[in-house]
Amino acid sequence: MGARAGRVVILGGGLTGLSTAYHLRSGYLLLEREERLGGHARTEEKQGFRFDQTGHWLHLRDPYMRQLADRLLPRLLRPVDRRARVFSHHVLTRYPFQANLHGLPPAVAAECLLGLIATRTAPAPAEAPRDFEQYCLRHFGAGISKHFMIPYNSKLYGVHPREITAEWCQRFVPIPSLEDAVRGAVGERPPEMGYNVSFLYPRRGGIETLTRALVARLRGEVRLRTEPTSIDLRRREVVVGGERIPYSAVVSTIALPDLIGLCDNVPGDVRDAARQLRCTSLRYLNVALKRPPAADFHWIYVPEEKHPFYRVGIYSNAASSMAPAGGGSVYVELAERGPPPPRARLLQQVARGLREAGVIERPDDILFADLREIRYAYVIFDHHYYAATHLLREWLEERDLYPRGRYGYWTYNSMEDCILAGRDVARLLGRAAAGPSA
Numbered sequence: 122m123g124a125r126a127g128r129v130v131i132l133g134g135g136l137t138g139l140s141t142a143y144h145l146r147s148g149y150l151l152l153e154r155e156e157r158l159g160g161h162a163r164t165e166e167k168q169g170f171r172f173d174q175t176g177h178w179l180h181l182r183d184p185y186m187r188q189l190a191d192r193l194l195p196r197l198l199r200p201v202d203r204r205a206r207v208f209s210h211h212v213l214t215r216y217p218f219q220a221n222l223h224g225l226p227p228a229v230a231a232e233c234l235l236g237l238i239a240t241r242t243a244p245a246p247a248e249a250p251r252d253f254e255q256y257c258l259r260h261f262g263a264g265i266s267k268h269f270m271i272p273y274n275s276k277l278y279g280v281h282p283r284e285i286t287a288e289w290c291q292r293f294v295p296i297p298s299l300e301d302a303v304r305g306a307v308g309e310r311p312p313e314m315g316y317n318v319s320f321l322y323p324r325r326g327g328i329e330t331l332t333r334a335l336v337a338r339l340r341g342e343v344r345l346r347t348e349p350t351s352i353d354l355r356r357r358e359v360v361v362g363g364e365r366i367p368y369s370a371v372v373s374t375i376a377l378p379d380l381i382g383l384c385d386n387v388p389g390d391v392r393d394a395a396r397q398l399r400c401t402s403l404r405y406l407n408v409a410l411k412r413p414p415a416a417d418f419h420w421i422y423v424p425e426e427k428h429p430f431y432r433v434g435i436y437s438n439a440a441s442s443m444a445p446a447g448g449g450s451v452y453v454e455l456a457e458r459g460p461p462p463p464r465a466r467l468l469q470q471v472a473r474g475l476r477e478a479g480v481i482e483r484p485d486d487i488l489f490a491d492l493r494e495i496r497y498a499y500v501i502f503d504h505h506y507y508a509a510t511h512l513l514r515e516w517l518e519e520r521d522l523y524p525r526g527r528y529g530y531w532t533y534n535s536m537e538d539c540i541l542a543g544r545d546v547a548r549l550l551g552r553a554a555a556g557p558s559a
C-alpha cells in the first residue's frame with residue numbers, strides 16, 4: 122500500500138478490531154458502536170454471577186497466540202480438559218457422538234454403528250459430496266446422521282444441512298476411524314478428538330479478562346458509542362454524523378452486509394452479492410443457579426428436536442469464579458429462531474430439559490434466567506457463499522477496505538483466528554511490530 126493521507130480507521134472493537142489496533146500500535150482511530158469494547162468477548166455480571174455470550178473457551182493452536190496470551194494474561198489462564206457430552210435418548214454420552222455410541226439404547230447404537238460400517242465398506246464415490254447432508258451420510262452413515270448430525274446441525278444453523286456446503290466443516294467435525302468408533306460403541310474410550318479437546322479460560326472475570334488485557338495496551342484513539350453513517354469511497358472518508366474522517370485504509374470488523382450498506386456508489390453485482398449472505402441469529406439464556414449444578418460437564422450438545430435448546434454449558438464448572446459460592450452459572454442456546462414462545466412456557470420447557478440432562482435437580486434451583494439475543498451468530502455456508510464472499514472481499518480490498526474477523530470477513534472462526542487476523546492485517550498495512558509488545 123502506498124502512503125496515503127489519513128489514519129487507519131478500524132470499525133468495531135471486538136477482538137479483531139482490538140488486535141488490529143494493538144498490532145498497529147498507533148496511527149489509527151477505532152470506532153465502536155457500543156459503550157464497552159470486546160464485541161462477543163464480553164462478560165456480563167449480575168448478582169455475582171458471570172456470563173459470557175455463551176461458551177467462549179480459548180483454543181490456542183498457534184505458537185504466536187500462546188506467547189501473546191502468556192504476555193497478556195500471565196498465570197491467569199487455566200488449562201482445562203474438556204468435559205463435553207451429548208444428551209439424547211434420555212442419556213448423556215461422551216462427545217463426539219460418532220465415536221462414543223456406548224450408553225445409547227442398544228437399538229440406536231446398533232443402527233448408528235451398522236450405518237457407519239456400511240458407509241466405510243462401500244466403494245468410495247467418485248464425486249465430492251454436494252452438501253453437508255451428503256458429507257455426513259458418507260462419513261458417518263445413515264444412523265449417526267439421523268440421530269445426531271442432521272438434527273443437531275439443523276438446530277444450530279436453523280437450516281437443513283442440505284442447504285450448507287460440505288467444505289466449511291472439515292476443521293470442526295471429527296471423523297473417527299472405524300476402529301475407534303467400534304471401541305467407543307462397546308464402552309472402551311477412544312482417544313479424545315476434535316479441535317477443542319482442551320481449552321484455556323481466565324481464572325477470574327470471564328472471557329472479558331482477555332479483552333481488558335488487550336484494551337489496557339492500546340495507545341491510539343478509540344471512540345465508543347460511535348458508528349459511521351456512511352463511507353465516501355471517492356473522497357476516502359468515513360462519515361460520522363457531520364464529521365468526515367479521512368482514511369488511509371479501513372479495517373472493518375462490522376458485519377459484511379452492514380459494511381456494504383455504508384458504502385456509496387456500490388455497483389449492482391456487489392449489492393446482489395451482499396444480499397446473498399445469510400446468517401442465523403441466536404437467542405440464549407443466562408441462567409443463575411441457587412445450588413451447584415448437579416452435572417460436572419462443561420457443555421452438552423442436544424440434537425433432539427423435543428428440547429428447545431441445542432447446547433447448554435456450565436461456566437462455573439470451568440471457573441468457579443463465574444458464580445458465587447454455592448451457585449452455578451449456565452448458558453442455554455435456544456433453537457427457535459422465530460418469534461419466541463411466551464416466557465413462562467419457554468422457561469418451563471428449558472427447566473424440564475435441564476433437569477433431564479442433570480444440570481438442575483428441580484426447577485426452583487433456577488434463581489433467574491435472562492434472555493439475550495445475538496443478531497449475527499452463525500454464518501451459513503450455503504451454495505452462494507464462496508462466490509459472493511469472494512466478490513465482496515475483492516471489491517472492498519481494491520478500495521483499501523479490509524473486511525476482517527468473524528462477521529467482517531463473514532466466516533466461522535474462533536477468538537484465536539480473530540486475534541491473528543488483526544495481527545495479519547496490521548502487518549499488511551505495514552506498521553505492525555515484529556513481535557508481541559508488552
Ligand SMILES: Cc1cc2nc3c(=O)[nH]c(=O)nc-3n(C[C@H](O)[C@H](O)[C@H](O)COP(=O)(O)OP(=O)(O)OC[C@H]3O[C@@H](n4cnc5c(N)ncnc54)[C@H](O)[C@@H]3O)c2cc1C
Binds near residue numbers: 134136179
Ligand atoms: C455463540 C457463539 C459462541 C462462540 N464460542 C466461541 C468459543 O468457545 N471459542 C472461540 O474461540 N470463539 C467462539 N466464538 C467466536 C468468537 O466470539 C468470535 O470469533 C470473535 O469474538 C469475533 O470477534 P470480532 O471482533 O470479529 O467480531 P465481534 O465480536 O462481533 O466484534 C465486532 C464489533 O463491531 C461492533 N460494531 C458492529 N457494528 C458496528 C458499527 N456499525 N459501527 C461501529 N461498531 C460496530 C460491535 O459492537 C462489536 O463490538 C463464538 C461465537 C458465537 C457467536
